[in-house]
Amino acid sequence: MITFADRLNTVEEYYFSRKLREVALLKSQGKPIINLGIGSPDMEPPARVISAINDSMKDAVAHKYQSYQGLPELREAMTEFYMQHYGVGLSPLTEVLPLMGSKEGIMHISMAFLNPGDEVLIPNPGYPTYSSVTKLVGAVPVFYDLVADNDWCPDLVALEKSDLSKVKIMWVSYPHMPTGATASNKVFENIIAFAKRHNILVINDNPYSFVLNDYPRSILKYKDAKEVCLELNSLSKTFNMAGWRVGMVLGKQEYINAILKVKSNMDSGMFYGIQIGAIEALKCSKMWFTSLNSVYEERRQKVWELARALNCTYDINATGLFVWAKLPQAFKSVEFIDKVLKEHSIFIAPGTIFGSNGEGYIRFSLCAPLEDLQDAISRVTRVAIEQ
Template identity: 70%
Template sequence: MIEVANRLHTVEEYYFSKKLREVNLLIANGKPIINLGIGSPDLPPPQEVVDAISKSLLETNAHKYQSYQGLPALREAMAAFYNTYFQVTLNSATDILPLMGSKEGIMHISMAYLNEGDKVLIPNPGYPTYQSVTRLLGAEPVFYELDESENWLPDLEALEKLDLSKVKLMWVNYPHMPTGAKATKTLFEDLVAFAKRHHILIVNDNPYSFILNDSQISILSIAGAKDVCLELNSLSKTFNMAGWRVGMVVGSSAHIDNILKVKSNMDSGMFYGIQKGAIEALKCSKSWFESLNEVYKERRDLVWQLAEALNCTYDKNACGLFVWAKLPPSIEAEAFIDTVLKNNDIFITPGTIFGSQGEGFIRFSLCATSESLREAISRVK
């Protein structure tokens, strides 16, 4: 028996990888499961995106290796998108690196900047991949707690009291997943100043800006942010292209060059057709977001009704692809979702998979039809 690397003992299989096997087994056995767990958009991408990909398959370059930095036209479209919606000016030749989904960017950035023993500030609750990648690289997670009473925003005064001498990297994620909390310009200004004081690279993971949110903001819109900040973004949720894996990391050319050193050794470029489709997606007008959000508004209203039927409370000011709901006192999240799965054939995500601060909360995805949501409400009632 060949022993696995020690790093493998620092992480577990991703929660959804395990739980969805259980859910799929129930479905295979005839259970009519309504899956409100994972945020995988069920709506189609824009038709012009599909048309662009189909047309591209006949082009001469479609089957060839692609540039590690993506097509120039793709980077130009990403720069234009950031200028239009975030009022951020980026040099398409130097400040943008297309990614095969922003999830790989978490690994690439971490590999570019972390040594064993370095420390990383990670939100609790937060996206589990921040922690797992940190541990895989032999770095040490330092969790900063986000609390409902503070609208799930970081307490920088509390962080200032910590020993930050070994902290190299800080992950932030606004609009926040799983809670749907929104950042303010003041918060981003304070984060940039914090990063400069302590020589920390801050990465804002920003894939949810356009889902039920009227106030898009990028951390790079703050003066001086490029010196100490990067931002990840994705077409997965914004344009219903989750399985096609298109994202980006944006920031200063020096930071992008460092990440490219890692990425260029990890893949051989993004498929040409996907890049051509992404270019068309990024050209979509505001009417695309309006039509998308009309669907999500209807679904969110129904999820709010489902949450109320389960005796949960929620914040109507939150945005994003999920509803973060608070359970009645003294009810454990994982036990609760298992009961609902068993009794009502509905799969909901327990807040605990996002950290200890997620205890007492559950997360509903909006990636289910209104018909399915009405059926879920009926089952609970």
């Protein structure tokens, strides 16, 4: 009998991969499902990006293998973007590596830095991929609590009371997914100091900093950050390019070179046209963000209305592509979203898929047009009136 690798016993199929099959089945049965569970932008990229990829098809090198490090022009555009919007100076030659989406980077970084038995600090709640990738490479997840009373930021004093001797990596994500919390300058400075004291590599996963957020920040801006930090970023949410799979990892040359050793053995370069389109996206003016956020602000107002109709509460100061909402006390997250799916044909993500501290919360995506959001509100309020 052919058996599977033991590492598969440590992980499950990604929640959304499994749940979306159920949603698709309901749709095939004629259910009018409104999907507010996934953060997949439904709007188009900038028009100049589409034009650029179309024009690139005529280039002589368009269909050849590309550099493992990406086009020099792409790396230049990425570092210029970081200087313009974050005030962070980076070398396009040595301190940035384009990725086929930042999710790929989570695996590459883990393979480059972790040995079996190493421990990894993972936020609870947080992006589930941090934990699954940690397990796949044979390392050990160590979850640290994020709670509303501490503004969803790590309690570093509590962490320092634990045994950190085996910890190699710490994942942070600000603006935070799923809660939308932001980190102050002081929070970033404290995280960097903590990492220096314990010789821990911190990776800030930063794909949401331009969505409904007036103060985009990079952890690399702060003193001594490059010694102990990397940052992941992505064009998926910022420029509506989720399906294009364009991300980047930025930081110290030594760390970037280690990641490149892994990446260069796992792919043969990003498609040329996508790189050309990405370059154009990164050159967009601030008017792009203003226009994008005007749409998301309208949608967020509707999602807040939907949350209230479901008797949920939320933080109006949160940022990002989602609304993180607290349930009425009597409900559990999975039970609640299944009830809403069954009674109203609305799919919302349960907070527990992001960790145990997500119990009692649900997450709404803003990636749905206003008419769908109004329809969702009408369905909920209509049932409430009928009852």
